Amino acid sequence: MANGHQASGIVAARLSADTLADNFNDLHPAYAPHEAAVAADRCYFCYDAPCMTACPTDIDIPQFIREIQAGHPESAARTILGQNILGGMCARVCPTETLCEEVCVRETAEGKPVEIGRLQRYATDALMAKGDHPFTRAEPTGKRVAVVGAGPAGLSCAHRLAMLGHDVTVFEGRGKPGGLNEFGIAAYKSTNDFAAREVDWLLGIGGITIETGKALGDGVTLDGLKADHDAVFLSIGLSGVNALRAAGEDLAGVRDAVDFIEDLRQADDLASLPVGRNVVVIGGGMTAVDAAVQSKLLGAENVTIAYRRGREAMPASRFEQDLAASRGVKLMFNVMPVAILGEAAVTGVELEYTTVEDGRVKGTGETVTLAADQVFKAIGQTLDGAPDGVALDGGKIAVTGAGKTSVAGIWAGGDCASGGDDLTVTAVAEGRDAAMDIHSALMA
Incomplete structure (x- = not known):
């Protein structure tokens, strides 16, 4: 919790283990x-x-x-x-x-x-x-490439580089590789430790070493990477979280949705996860939907997504919106948080109705209050820990072409890089394309 305490309405084991297992089954079962x-x-x-x-x-x-x-x-x-x-x-x-x-x-x-x-x-x-890996490595090139971040972009880049004969070391700040695939995807979309199994399978190409517990600024420096390697690919993701900038944001029971999803993905026992009785999720993207739906699946009675624009502007697709509604999540549009209510712990959320004028959201002055003992913030993530000397564009690492940064010998891709649309599949494409560009540069 934000201040080290937990709101009284947030408890574990609201549902039985059998019910939880059913709730978190595959969203789309495999075809026979x-x-x-x-x-x-x-x-x-x-x-x-x-x-x-x-x-x-x-x-x-x-x-x-x-x-x-x-x-x-x-x-x-x-x-x-x-x-x-x-x-x-x-x-x-x-x-x-x-x-x-x-x-x-x-x-x-x-x-x-x-x-x-x-x-x-x-x-x-x-x-x-x-169990077989479908690709084989080319003859060794003698070139060494550093990849920072073992998420989709980094893994995709590392695999393609290894397949082309380069030796790749992946530096990952967390205790295991996978990035958002491991830590940030709803549990009912990736079951049975699939993310970890896919990484193990990918490494079957050979030539890739993953060093966990090492991140830029924490055991790894850009100058050191450049000195020890022939090229560097940055895929450091977006680890910062935007603030609500509303009174009461630090109350117990208010937390970042990405942290909640990570806890759920890494839990050995879903019944051990505490969840509120009345949950409000602020935001309108995939993270908001994932947090809301999983709160409901854990046993929350009332779950509401509050989004500041209209339905048509909601970043989450209509399919995801309908999925949330089918699980009993209420979707509120054209509302924004004014204050998180409560003394030591959250008891409610005051929302102001909004209108959009010339593309900008404005409050109407009319408000509504929702009961809440748990509030999740899902209003976007930001780049945290960008290396000095690398140019930025709109708060992300500026890239041109297939991931070239402003610094020679350094490429970037995935959510941390400018352009793209923050999708796993886009990150994979950017990592793959950067690898091909790195290969061309190294073999020129």
Whole structure:
């Protein structure tokens, strides 16, 4: 809790262990082989397929679905993984409803797209179950590359560099690799320690060393990395959290949503996790939805997402909004926090209704108060710990082309870099493309 105390309404074990296990089952269960065959048969295998254009990693979607249709899921997986080495996790967490599936011709014609994400999971799971790594390393180049951050961008970059024959050391500040895939994804989207298993599988390429407990400014310096390596890739994520700037923000029972999600993802026993009876989540992105839905799944009675703009402007997709509503989460639009109420611990949230004029949110003066014993802040994250000397753009590391920073020999990608849209799949693409650019520079 913010001040070291816990609000009295926040307790553990609101639900039985069996109920919790049911609540946190896979959001989209894996296909059985016959289900995958039926789903694959719906694909039109379009020429200039719009789904490929919509995929940030440019996976040849018609090709991999054709391979599933032909009964060769392992071949389909190789098609996927050649473009997106974290295709297994992306199949689980990608907002396919606003990417490949949104533009599927079946969606346009019938309102029901080919379930590309579930087909991708079917293929990648089939290959990973065999235990073999589908790629081999090139002959050693003698070049050494440092990757800072073992999230999706860093892992993608490291794998591609290793495959090209370079030796890669990944420095990770946390106790285990994975980044947001390990610590920041809703537990019902990535079950059975999949994130950790995918990392272990990825490392099967060889040539990658991961050193945990080492971050920039904490055991690692940029000058030291440059001195010891031929190139550096920064994928340090966004570890800072925006403040509400509202009275009462430091009351017990108020905390960052990302910390709550991390605690849940790392918990050995879901029944040990305390949750409030009345929960309010401030924000409108995926983190807000994940925190709200999981609060409800843990047994909170009343959960509300409060977002300062209208539904159409909410960063979380309509699918995620509907998912939250289907789990009993109330969505409030055009409201912003004025104050967190309470003395030692939070007892409520005062919200002001808003309007949007010329793109700017303004309060109307009308307020409403919600009962709350737990409040989660999910209003965006910021870059924390950017290295000195590297130019920034809009609060992120400025990059050009395939991740070049303002400093020669240093590249960056993922959430910490300018551009992109803070998606796992985009981070994978940026890491892959930076690796190819680093390779070209090193071998020139």
